[in-house]
Amino acid sequence: MESFLVSARKYRPATFNDVVGQPHVATTIKNAIRNNQLAQAFLFCGPRGVGKTTCARILAKTINCQHVTADIEPCNSCISCTSFNHHSSFNIYELDAASNNSVEDIRSLVEQTRYSPQAGQYKVYIIDEVHMLSNAAFNAFLKTLEEPPSYAIFILATTEKHKIIPTILSRCQIFDFHRIQPQDIVQQLKRIAQQEGISYEEEALHLISQKSDGALRDALSVFDLITTFTSGQGVTIQATLEHLHILDYTYYFKITDACLQYNPGAALLSYDEILKEGFDGQHFIAGLSEHFRNLMMSQDASTLPLLAVADDIKKQYQIQAARTSLSFLFRALHITNQCDLHYKNSANKRLHVEMALIELSHIQEPSQPVETIEHEHTRAPSNPLIPTPAAKPTPVTSHNKSIKTNSNESGGTTARTIQKVHTFKVTTKLPQIDQLKKSLGQKEETPCLQPTSGSTVEQLPITQQAVSQHWHAYASKLKSAGRMSEYSLLNQKIVLEGITIIVKLVNVVQQDILAGIKEDLMVYLRKALRCPALDLRGVMASLEKNVKPYTAQARFKYLTERYPDVCILQEKLSLEVQD
Numbered sequence: 149m150e151s152f153l154v155s156a157r158k159y160r161p162a163t164f165n166d167v168v169g170q171p172h173v174a175t176t177i178k179n180a181i182r183n184n185q186l187a188q189a190f191l192f193c194g195p196r197g198v199g200k201t202t203c204a205r206i207l208a209k210t211i212n213c214q215h216v217t218a219d220i221e222p223c224n225s226c227i228s229c230t231s232f233n234h235h236s237s238f239n240i241y242e243l244d245a246a247s248n249n250s251v252e253d254i255r256s257l258v259e260q261t262r263y264s265p266q267a268g269q270y271k272v273y274i275i276d277e278v279h280m281l282s283n284a285a286f287n288a289f290l291k292t293l294e295e296p297p298s299y300a301i302f303i304l305a306t307t308e309k310h311k312i313i314p315t316i317l318s319r320c321q322i323f324d325f326h327r328i329q330p331q332d333i334v335q336q337l338k339r340i341a342q343q344e345g346i347s348y349e350e351e352a353l354h355l356i357s358q359k360s361d362g363a364l365r366d367a368l369s370v371f372d373l374i375t376t377f378t379s380g381q382g383v384t385i386q387a388t389l390e391h392l393h394i395l396d397y398t399y400y401f402k403i404t405d406a407c408l409q410y411n412p413g414a415a416l417l418s419y420d421e422i423l424k425e426g427f428d429g430q431h432f433i434a435g436l437s438e439h440f441r442n443l444m445m446s447q448d449a450s451t452l453p454l455l456a457v458a459d460d461i462k463k464q465y466q467i468q469a470a471r472t473s474l475s476f477l478f479r480a481l482h483i484t485n486q487c488d489l490h491y492k493n494s495a496n497k498r499l500h501v502e503m504a505l506i507e508l509s510h511i512q513e514p515s516q517p518v519e520t521i522e523h524e525h526t527r528a529p530s531n532p533l534i535p536t537p538a539a540k541p542t543p544v545t546s547h548n549k550s551i552k553t554n555s556n557e558s559g560g561t562t563a564r565t566i567q568k569v570h571t572f573k574v575t576t577k578l579p580q581i582d583q584l585k586k587s588l589g590q591k592e593e594t595p596c597l598q599p600t601s602g603s604t605v606e607q608l609p610i611t612q613q614a615v616s617q618h619w620h621a622y623a624s625k626l627k628s629a630g631r632m633s634e635y636s637l638l639n640q641k642i643v644l645e646g647i648t649i650i651v652k653l654v655n656v657v658q659q660d661i662l663a664g665i666k667e668d669l670m671v672y673l674r675k676a677l678r679c680p681a682l683d684l685r686g687v688m689a690s691l692e693k694n695v696k697p698y699t700a701q702a703r704f705k706y707l708t709e710r711y712p713d714v715c716i717l718q719e720k721l722s723l724e725v726q727d
């Protein structure tokens with residue numbers, strides 16, 4: 149029992165070379181010792197559990213060692229070293245400022261510095277969590293720090309460097325300790341497990357290292373607890389998941405599969421199981437975000453190393469990532485992030501997460517409406533009223549592409565309108581709308597189509613009224629959720645330009661608010677109006693004034709953008725625009 153209960157202490161590094169993950173610190177200190185340029189005051193900064201105190205102790209031991217190695221390491225066998233290793237050296241004095249932060253505590257430390265060491269060369273004073281010292285204590289210490297006796301070395305350690313006053317900072321040589329890399333922690337755990345003859349599953353060590361967030365000390369104590377807990381069974385994934393209360397990652401793979409297969413039911417059932425296992429909804433959503441993040445990292449070989457998991461799990465990620473598109477992951481991350489942000493404020497937390505799961509399952513609907521929207525590059529030549537002979541059938545573009553084209557300052561809409569104008573110019577007879585549609589390859593008047601039972605495509609008109617109705621319904625939802633700044637932005641009269649909704653913004657704050665809700669809002673509206681290409685544009689009130697149509701063509705364009713019916717009128721009557 150004792151042998152594996154004390155990993156953190158038993159495997160505390162005895163030399164600089166043993167220190168995990170801080171080579172920059174070790175090298176600099178060694179060079180200073182080698183060149184006899186050792187400072188008298190050091191400040192070790194960095195997160196907890198990454199080796200600050202350990203390095204301070206090795207430093208103290210090394211400068212007092214009687215047989216320092218050529219590599220500037222303590223010999224660990226001389227009297228001084230052994231007394232350090234047995235915690236019986238008188239040349240080291242440790243003060244934990246977190247619990248001893250009074251003037252008296254500092255005074256007694258200062259008092260100590262008056263006596264030169266009885267054996268060895270240096271007395272080393274380590275003040276841990278030095279930012280916790282009271283102001284009075286700081287001041288009492290300052291004078292000693294300014295003029296320390298030649299044999300005294302001060303090592304101040306802190307997790308919060310920004311709280312250290314400049315007078316202290318300027319007197320210390322500063323070392324920044326890094327969070328320890330997950331793979332370094334895994335390697336260290338493996339080494340200990342092998343030395344102690346403890347069996348382990350590789351992924352379990354990865355889980356421990358992830359959970360310890362770069363603190364080796366935490367990882368070691370978790371490792372100890374699990375070995376005790378499993379009493380000889382070794383460090384298994386199952387034991388680790390239970391001990392650390394981590395949700396089994398297979399759930400995330402399952403739920404992502406369900407979302408990709410447009411299967412909200414399966415996702416909801418998995419979530420039910422998760423809740424039954426006693427996991428909290430927000431914990432789950434955060435984990436799911438992490439999962440999507442990992443899938444994103446797995447899509448590219450260059451970001452694959454950012455995945456802190458065992459190799460066989462990495463393969464699983466790569467397999468799922470191959471079935472996932474980047475646009476899905478962007479949307480999915482946005483949805484889980486929003487869910488996480490609003491989790492605390494939601495009255496029905498279970499439903500809140502379930503709604504996110506339903507939304508996730510609808511990102512990739514199996515039958516996206518087929519759209520036939522003009523491409524940017526099919527835009528008519530400089531004079532749009534001069535007919536081009538080949539009014540080709542419109543290429544069928546994909547869902548995503550069409551959205552991109554349209555979000556581009558409503559350029560898509562304009563191009564479409566103009567194309568129509570000159571199509572009519574070349575016809576001599578009054579065209580039959582149906583015939584015309586056929587000749588344009590079922591080109592639509594509004595781009596929003598929905599598949600119906602047969603092969604025919606029924607069009608759903610996007611009217612100002614319909615858009616306004618759903619717009620204000622969404623706004624009311626925000627209001628009842630108490631999201632008042634968002635509500636007040638949406639609670640305004642909107643303008644529809646083709647299939648782009650124009651919202652007036654009065655300042656940059658509103659711009660930010662709009663950016664924050666745009667995606668969710670558009671998912672809602674596109675679905676409600678069955679118009680996947682529906683777009684939204686915020687226009688600064690002051691900027692809008694500058695847009696004034698001067699020429700007849702520009703006015704016509706302006707008019708058709710605001711009132712698409714004008715275009716139908718023009719078609720039916722074969723009207724031309726004259727300059």
Ligand SMILES: [Zn+2]
Pocket residue numbers: 212213214215216222223224225226227228229230
């Ligand atoms: Zn020694």
